[in-house]
Amino acid sequence: xxxxxxxxxxxxxxxIIGFILKGVLFTLIISVVSVLVSIAFGTILxxxxxxxxxxxxxxxxxxxxxYVELFRNTPLLFWIFICLVFCPCPEALNRPMFGLTSVNxxxxxxxxxxxxxxxxxxxxEIVRSGLNSVAYGQMxxxxxxxxxxxxxxxxxxxxxxxxxxxxxLLSQVITTVKDSSFLANVAVxxxxxxxxxxxxxxxxxxGTNSINVSDVFVLFxxxxxxxxxxxxxxxxTVRRMQSKKKRVIPVSKGE
Amino acid sequence: xxGVFSVRAWSxxxxxxxxxxxxxCNTIKTAVTALIIALVLGIIFxxxxxxxxxxxxxxxxxxxxxxxxxxVLLQMCFLYYALAFSGHSLGIIATxxxxxxxxxxxxxxxxxxxxxxxxxKGQFEAAYSQGFSYIERMxxxxxxxxxxxxxxxxxxxxxxxxxxxxCLYIVGGADLLSLTYSFVTGxxxxxxxxxxxxxxxxxxxxxxFPLSSLATTWxxxxxxxxxxxxxxxxx
Numbered sequence: 001x002x003x004x005x006x007x008x009x010x011x012x013x014x015x016i017i018g019f020i021l022k023g024v025l026f027t028l029i030i031s032v033v034s035v036l037v038s039i040a041f042g043t044i045l046x047x048x049x050x051x052x053x054x055x056x057x058x059x060x061x062x063x064x065x066x067y068v069e070l071f072r073n074t075p076l077l078f079w080i081f082i083c084l085v086f087c088p089c090p091e092a093l094n095r096p097m098f099g100l101t102s103v104n105x106x107x108x109x110x111x112x113x114x115x116x117x118x119x120x121x122x123x124x125e126i127v128r129s130g131l132n133s134v135a136y137g138q139m140x141x142x143x144x145x146x147x148x149x150x151x152x153x154x155x156x157x158x159x160x161x162x163x164x165x166x167x168x169l170l171s172q173v174i175t176t177v178k179d180s181s182f183l184a185n186v187a188v189x190x191x192x193x194x195x196x197x198x199x200x201x202x203x204x205x206x207g208t209n210s211i212n213v214s215d216v217f218v219l220f221x222x223x224x225x226x227x228x229x230x231x232x233x234x235x236x237t238v239r240r241m242q243s244k245k246k247r248v249i250p251v252s253k254g255e
Numbered sequence: 256x257x258g259v260f261s262v263r264a265w266s267x268x269x270x271x272x273x274x275x276x277x278x279x280c281n282t283i284k285t286a287v288t289a290l291i292i293a294l295v296l297g298i299i300f301x302x303x304x305x306x307x308x309x310x311x312x313x314x315x316x317x318x319x320x321x322x323x324x325x326x327v328l329l330q331m332c333f334l335y336y337a338l339a340f341s342g343h344s345l346g347i348i349a350t351x352x353x354x355x356x357x358x359x360x361x362x363x364x365x366x367x368x369x370x371x372x373x374x375x376k377g378q379f380e381a382a383y384s385q386g387f388s389y390i391e392r393m394x395x396x397x398x399x400x401x402x403x404x405x406x407x408x409x410x411x412x413x414x415x416x417x418x419x420x421x422c423l424y425i426v427g428g429a430d431l432l433s434l435t436y437s438f439v440t441g442x443x444x445x446x447x448x449x450x451x452x453x454x455x456x457x458x459x460x461x462x463x464f465p466l467s468s469l470a471t472t473w474x475x476x477x478x479x480x481x482x483x484x485x486x487x488x489x490x
Contacts, residue, residue: 073414073463074456075421081436085448174324181326185424192329199336213341220333224325231324 007214010205016198023194024226030190031177034115042123050131071121076182083114084186111183119176126168130161170238174231195223264447268454274438278431279458282420285352289416292356297363304368322361328422330354335426351423359416370405371397403477410470414463431455
């Protein structure tokens with residue numbers, strides 16, 4: 001490990017630090033945007049799957065069920081590859097933006113679509129478990145007050161359902177931050193891909209003219225540390241929320 | 256979606272069917288070996304997390320937190336490049352099942368810890384007072400009671416692991432998905448995107464769907480039984 005000092009000196013270079021930090025920013029933006037869009041889409045899927053039980057609307061329930069099972073039982077990378085070929089991309093993205101070339105922009109968009117499709121399948125199941133936790137009497141109460149179905153869902157069911165699933169949703173954010181590293185497979189420039197890029201050019205920066213084991217340790221160690229800080233703080237939040245919830249609500253019987 | 260109904264594209268997939276069989280074999284090989292590693296690691300660290308020694312609990316916590324909070328892709332890359340640049344390359348599949356095994360092991364450890372913790376403390380004390388040794392206590396008293404809590408989430412973890420075999424792609428890939436990708440982008444074989452992806456997706460779905468629905472039905476039936484028992488107790 002006599003080259004360790006040389007490898008560490010790479011991290012002092014402002015260009016490399018900036019490159020990595022931009023990757024972190026992209027990772028965060030990709031994850032947050034995907035989770036938000038997936039929550040919207042996943043909620044619709046969960047509602048369709050839970051409440052479309054009438055004779056005419058049963059077909060929606062079936063579609064939502066197929067969608068969820070399909071995406072839950074196939075790998076994310078599979079959908080990324082498919083979206084790269086088949087996903088249409090709006091013309092507006094076909095030019096350089098955010099310091100990215102037009103090719104990179106299109107890649108980013110298509111890979112994000114795949115991530116969103118995949119994550120909404122998982123989130124749909126989470127939301128459905130929340131919907132199931134809302135007592136049926138709540139719906140009847142809403143009906144008796146003259147609310148229609150949409151109003152009941154929007155004003156009565158969803159707020160209660162989301163309150164119970166917020167910790168699970170936050171854990172899903174952790175998973176999505178980790179899953180966003182899959183985008184590195186198709187050269188979308190987030191943290192993971194950038195780390196790999198720096199490694200492949202490490203011989204130019206570390207002053208020894210060759211790529212050493214210590215470079216692998218330093219670079220991937222840095223990336224792992226960044227991922228760990230993001231995810232660990234999130235999981236601490238989840239744990240604090242769960243312990244708070246237990247304290248506020250006394251343990252109910254039969255759960 | 257060109258090529259879904261094209262006979263030429265489908266026949267191309269048929270001609271190169273051995274690619275897919277090879278990929279499936281590699282995926283299964285990776286998954287099974289990784290599962291064994293994960294089970295061993297999971298049992299060791301799960302037992303450590305429930306032991307009384309502070310230091311063992313700490314070691315197991317650090318392992319679980321570090322592994323669960325970093326992406327499996329990063330771990331796999333790290334393992335692969337660290338071995339490659341130090342001159343002890345193991346080959347893609349070996350790297351794959353090592354990395355996957357270590358990653359899944361952290362999840363297994365959590366599952367096993369929760370299972371053991373779900374057994375009431377009195378059971379441990381009763382077994383201890385009857386003079387059971389540690390292994391006897393675990394094997395005869397704790398394991399039979401915790402197995403029903405452990406198995407459903409464990410099956411879900413296995414499904415995730417099977418899906419994660421696709422990570423092998425980043426280190427050069429020999430699994431089903433990577434071979435499908437190199438098939439559809441290859442110079443001689445390229446072009447028949449839709450049939451190849453449909454085939455690959457179907458294989459994954461056929462492996463994972465029965466497992467994950469087994470886990471779901473198992474879980475619901477256990478929950479129902481627990482609710483019924485609770486109702487009986489209250490009555």
